[in-house]
Amino acid sequence: MTGFDGWIGRIETAVAQLDGWPLAGLHAALDQAGTVEIGTALPPTGQWLYFQPLAPQAGLGTDGHPERGGFLPPIELPRRMWAASEITFHRPMCVGDTVEKRSRIAGVSVKNGRTGTLAFVTVNHSYLKGGLLMLTEVQTLVYREAPAPGEPAPPPQPAPGGALWSHRVVPDTRLLFRYSAVTFNAHRIHYDEPYAREVEGYPGLVVHGQLTATLLVEALRRERPTMAIGSFSFRAMRPVFAGTPVHLEGAEDGKGYALWARDEAGAVVVEAKIRP
Numbered sequence: 001m002t003g004f005d006g007w008i009g010r011i012e013t014a015v016a017q018l019d020g021w022p023l024a025g026l027h028a029a030l031d032q033a034g035t036v037e038i039g040t041a042l043p044p045t046g047q048w049l050y051f052q053p054l055a056p057q058a059g060l061g062t063d064g065h066p067e068r069g070g071f072l073p074p075i076e077l078p079r080r081m082w083a084a085s086e087i088t089f090h091r092p093m094c095v096g097d098t099v100e101k102r103s104r105i106a107g108v109s110v111k112n113g114r115t116g117t118l119a120f121v122t123v124n125h126s127y128l129k130g131g132l133l134m135l136t137e138v139q140t141l142v143y144r145e146a147p148a149p150g151e152p153a154p155p156p157q158p159a160p161g162g163a164l165w166s167h168r169v170v171p172d173t174r175l176l177f178r179y180s181a182v183t184f185n186a187h188r189i190h191y192d193e194p195y196a197r198e199v200e201g202y203p204g205l206v207v208h209g210q211l212t213a214t215l216l217v218e219a220l221r222r223e224r225p226t227m228a229i230g231s232f233s234f235r236a237m238r239p240v241f242a243g244t245p246v247h248l249e250g251a252e253d254g255k256g257y258a259l260w261a262r263d264e265a266g267a268v269v270v271e272a273k274i275r276p
Contacts, residue, residue: 064186156267
């Protein structure tokens with residue numbers, strides 16, 4: 001778990017025209033009305049539909065991700081999670097735009113915690129159109145050991161009170177499949193239940209952290225449809241499993257809105273912030 005400093009500063013770039021089909025697919029998966037056409041603005045998490053790594057089938061690892069050691073460092077810990085993102089919106093990106101994505105590895109660190117070894121990789125993403133900065137995102141990936149048999153779950157963080165709205169959703173296997181499809185995500189914990197249980201030690205299929213984050217921000221947009229969003233950040237707190245009810249909630253916090261998704265027992269699974 002050493003020798004990753006050489007990955008810090010590594011840069012990857014890609015250019016793509018933002019097609020309409022993945023956004024239309026997301027709309028269908030989330031039961032959202034409206035047509036998608038040239039000029040349709042991407043929603044706040046719409047950039048996640050694009051620039052997915054197009055590794056050939058032979059270049060996938062056993063977990064479904066591209067084999068390790070390309071742009072990202074070859075960390076061999078078995079569990080990989082998208083733990084958090086901080087997104088700033090500078091200008092709207094629209095279907096039909098030609099956009100350049102520049103990614104840079106900003107940091108790699110390894111820590112030993114209560115649950116074993118953890119490795120953190122921070123990646124800075126910039127999206128540009130015609131040289132103008134459209135969106136920036138700081139993404140944190142976490143790699144960790146599989147839990148030991150019988151290892152207790154981390155203590156829950158209770159959800160705040162005072163929610164101004166609460167939307168109950170149940171992400172099922174169909175939604176997980178469709179979200180994996182529109183984001184070209186082959187991570188097997190989202191669709192291969194025997195793998196999720198027997199290899200990575202989960203009790204069932206895992207809901208994508210970015211899907212829960214998307215559901216949170218879309219719930220805010222239903223409640224505050226005219227609000228201009230300047231930034232959105234989220235942090236995954238606990239895994240969510242397919243078929244498990246989730247409550248999408250939020251409240252004003254003096255600077256914008258605090259958002260959270262909680263389970264039926266009242267524990268926070270994803271927390272987020274919106275700033276105008």
